[in-house]
Amino acid sequence: MNTDAMLLAALAANAVQEPARVSAVDRLVDQIRELVRERGLVIGDALPTERDLGEQFQAGRNTVREALQVLKAYGIVEVRPKIGAVLSDRHEEAVRKLFAFQNDISPASFIDVQGYRRIVESGIGDHIILHATAADLDQLDAINARILGNNGVDDAARCDFEFHEALVTLANNRTLLANYRLLQPVITQIMRVGKATRPVQIDTFEVHAQIINALKSRDRVAYAYLISRHLEHGLQFVETEQNGRAHIARSSGRMGSSRP
Amino acid sequence: MNTDAMLLAALAANAVQEPARVSAVDRLVDQIRELVRERGLVIGDALPTERDLGEQFQAGRNTVREALQVLKAYGIVEVRPKIGAVLSDRHEEAVRKLFAFQNDISPASFIDVQGYRRIVESGIGDHIILHATAADLDQLDAINARILGNNGVDDAARCDFEFHEALVTLANNRTLLANYRLLQPVITQIMRVGKATRPVQIDTFEVHAQIINALKSRDRVAYAYLISRHLEHGLQFVETEQNGRAHIARSSGRMGSSRP
């Protein structure tokens, strides 16, 4: 037995979860998902009508509708009057929404998120320096240049996020990127508030440019220092916050920020 | 206007989303969540019955049920026969489930996840070395000892995960911990398959002990090396996998693993 076969067997074993659930709605959710899979439906394709689904799977229309509500909550389908349920690409968005709602948006969590970003964005420096091509770094420059478009706070925050997202993308790890994107609403909000306090697009552009230059000259120490300082700067505006949780988070927020 | 007030104003501005949605189901979802908030209900408390909710909010029972299905999908409530909908603490689990669902479980994603873990678990070394107390490290020892209980593959995998989770916890960053926990099903599965190939609880225990000792002696270089090697070892069993995606992911998977 080779290792891959063993792997797949273990995966199959993991697939069975709760045999206890015999709810018709849950069953329908699975059946509809299976239907999508076996018919090879893709984003934009429409599912059968609610009545058809009910007839096909021996269920009442209300039961079908409850199942569709679940799929809709998952971002799998988007249901429009007359058209019916069409396969949606809003799954990631649903995950983000759901995730955001467990992370309360507060000054404390802002500091926490910045601490997370410092860990991640510092940690990927070595990989970027070792593997990024000149074209990759040039593209970072191009993305950074867009921040000078100066189209208001929201737009600047979006550009700022895109730069950091591109940075994380260069780590070439899908899991990391997905996790980072999960925090997009919070991160963008941090940026928005920072820029609302005083418009500093030009400063942001300059710092990003310095970061890119550090990467181009393969200077990992400079990169780590610049990223740390840049992220720390981003939460200056919540400095006044001094309650317990924020303080604890802050100690982690500052981790690894020793000046070279 | 101080910065905190500005922050809160920006948050409020972010709160309004789509005023276009007038669906009765969506309205009910919001109303029920508001009901929970204003009554100060906590985990375990029961909501009014479906019939009562319908009467209170001027909606049919089927509509209420559809709203409850959405809340259930979000892990906000758990509905039990006869009791009704009770507030649940399964929100994180719902997020995990939803997240896992976008990350297909495959050898390629296993390698990717190990790469993610290497970035994270290496990256937090400095903070742990600087801030962890002797008691923290002793607790790591205690957790590590549990892996010798030798209660089968599943149990060993669970203990293994708990050790690494404890490690990440010492980084003292809620966001990082939440993201790491999101990957629990995949990580545990990696461990399970690794241990199924050959039971190596004692080896895992030894390596973990070495890692703890590196932390106790504040040796960041040894820690980084040991963690990297430990995680790389964990995916030996998928070495045969050589398709494109796995190979790309692998290059990131190996990042920062240069021997000191």
Added chain:
DNA sequence: TCCTGTCTTTTGGTCCAACAAATAAACAGC
């Protein structure tokens, strides 16, 4: 008094029928 088994009532689970609203598709008029 306290335990135990039975019975009633409440409640979620499922389905059906009906109507309203929206809209894609067919159609008539030019």
Added chain:
DNA sequence: GCTGTTTATTTGTTGGACCAAAAGACAGGA
């Protein structure tokens, strides 16, 4: 061929019905 109108289909929502499960009331016995 284009445009405005009509039609038919489909989702959105509601009320009602019935079933099964379970909590709570209740009666009976140790």
